[in-house]
Amino acid sequence: MVLSESTLETFDFRPGDSVALWSKNNCLTVGKVLQHFAISENDAIGGKTIIECLQKQYCLSHLTETFLGAIRTQLTENECEIFDHYGEQNAFKTASLLDIIELFPSIKFSVEELLPLLKKMKPRLYSIASAQSMYPQQLQLIVAEVAYENFRQRKRYGVASHYICNELALGETIECAIVHAKFKLPEDCSKNVIMVGPGTGVAPFRAFLQERAVLRRQGKNVGENWLFFGDQHRNGNSYYQKEFEQWQLDGNLSHLDLAFSRDQEHKIYVQDRMHEHGKELWSWLECGACFYVCGDATHMAVDVETTLKEIIRQYGQITPDTFLTQLKSENRYQRDVY
Ligand SMILES: Cc1cc2nc3c(=O)[nH]c(=O)nc-3n(C[C@H](O)[C@H](O)[C@H](O)COP(=O)(O)OP(=O)(O)OC[C@H]3O[C@@H](n4cnc5c(N)ncnc54)[C@H](O)[C@@H]3O)c2cc1C
Numbered sequence: 001m002v003l004s005e006s007t008l009e010t011f012d013f014r015p016g017d018s019v020a021l022w023s024k025n026n027c028l029t030v031g032k033v034l035q036h037f038a039i040s041e042n043d044a045i046g047g048k049t050i051i052e053c054l055q056k057q058y059c060l061s062h063l064t065e066t067f068l069g070a071i072r073t074q075l076t077e078n079e080c081e082i083f084d085h086y087g088e089q090n091a092f093k094t095a096s097l098l099d100i101i102e103l104f105p106s107i108k109f110s111v112e113e114l115l116p117l118l119k120k121m122k123p124r125l126y127s128i129a130s131a132q133s134m135y136p137q138q139l140q141l142i143v144a145e146v147a148y149e150n151f152r153q154r155k156r157y158g159v160a161s162h163y164i165c166n167e168l169a170l171g172e173t174i175e176c177a178i179v180h181a182k183f184k185l186p187e188d189c190s191k192n193v194i195m196v197g198p199g200t201g202v203a204p205f206r207a208f209l210q211e212r213a214v215l216r217r218q219g220k221n222v223g224e225n226w227l228f229f230g231d232q233h234r235n236g237n238s239y240y241q242k243e244f245e246q247w248q249l250d251g252n253l254s255h256l257d258l259a260f261s262r263d264q265e266h267k268i269y270v271q272d273r274m275h276e277h278g279k280e281l282w283s284w285l286e287c288g289a290c291f292y293v294c295g296d297a298t299h300m301a302v303d304v305e306t307t308l309k310e311i312i313r314q315y316g317q318i319t320p321d322t323f324l325t326q327l328k329s330e331n332r333y334q335r336d337v338y
């Protein structure tokens with residue numbers, strides 16, 4: 001994303017910050033909704049055209065319980081049976097408004113009835129993957145498109161990630177706001193930094209590394225950087241490979257450990273690489289390094305913490321919980337997980 005002149009004056013972000021992006025619903029989807037509910041394109045709500053409203057303000061992909069409750073009251077007995085069957089299977093969790101219109105074509109609402117039943121469109125957060133000190137006019141992101149099959153074996157896409165990856169055209173503007181984070185580089189740049197960021201979790205670490213490369217170029221005493229990165233395949237998922245290799249040559253990245261999970265029969269994850277280098281990792285921590293984790297909260301961040309504790313127990317002769325509490329109190333263990 002290139003920042004416009006007017007935006008530049010107000011945009012000030014630090015490595016570790018995120019950006020909130022407001023996406024739009026697809027025109028075809030909006031058209032189908034208008035057609036089904038016989039809503040006129042000329043209708044206006046709160047000073048906005050109905051098209052603008054349905055494109056930007058309401059979520060057509062994820063439904064509310066209130067909406068589901070309201071449509072059930074309009075269904076025939078047979079349709080209610082089908083509805084309840086899907087309900088019992090939790091299928092509506094992956095249903096969009098279009099799925100419902102297709103499954104139950106008889107449902108009808110006026111625009112005034114429909115809108116309050118829908119979720120409001122919410123912005124999505126993305127970690128900023130570039131440092132303003134290196135790219136003053138740009139804000140770079142790494143966005144993974146969410147895609148899966150729903151209960152009707154229909155391909156479903158994440159609202160914002162699909163919009164950003166497939167629909168946002170070159171030159172088009174997007175509404176956004178910076179979200180300042182507590183996830184930050186140490187104030188003392190001479191400290192060593194260990195970063196664990198598989199998948200999109202690598203984004204803020206690229207910003208960290210760019211910032212530290214700039215500081216190094218300015219002659220500051222910058223500590224060493226160690227990055228653990230992983231994804232499914234080396235081919236196709238090696239984001240920023242050239243940049244990382246250049247930093248290895250420049251000395252900005254003293255350690256780069258990669259874990260491509262599906263390039264061999266058994267899975268290899270970032271925490272396996274941490275184990276392999278447990279002794280050195282402990283010595284970095286013991287000497288004051290900061291430890292950062294970014295990416296998947298459900299599995300990865302939990303497993304990385306377990307591994308970190310195992311390494312502390314094995315090499316540190318200190319209770320892992322005591323050491324982690326100490327790290328946290330010194331702001332030397334930070335996570336940005338989602
Ligand atoms: C601080 C922070 C930083 C982030 N940074 C990044 C980043 O740098 N890059 C990035 O790509 N993302 C990042 N994210 C995630 C991002 O904010 C969005 O959550 C993500 O892009 C999905 O949004 P979406 O609108 O595309 O999907 P949505 O339309 O919100 O759909 C996601 C929902 O779809 C459903 N779903 C997803 N997969 C399946 C499945 N297999 N089966 C059934 N249901 C499913 C789930 O209900 C899920 O909650 C970050 C999040 C946070 C909080």
Ligand SMILES: NC(=O)c1ccc[n+]([C@@H]2O[C@H](COP(=O)([O-])OP(=O)(O)OC[C@H]3O[C@@H](n4cnc5c(N)ncnc54)[C@H](OP(=O)(O)O)[C@@H]3O)[C@@H](O)[C@H]2O)c1
Binds near residue numbers: 161200271303304
């Ligand atoms: N809100 C959303 O819907 C949304 C949108 C985008 C991303 N996300 C979530 O954000 C997270 C990041 O997604 P992503 O695309 O960046 O990549 P990801 O799904 O986190 O995968 C990145 C790498 O991590 C590996 N991995 C899986 N489980 C792991 C574990 N327990 N420990 C360590 N590594 C593990 C994956 O391997 P394998 O896949 O081979 O197991 C893959 O090689 C995921 O949870 C993803 O579901 C959510």
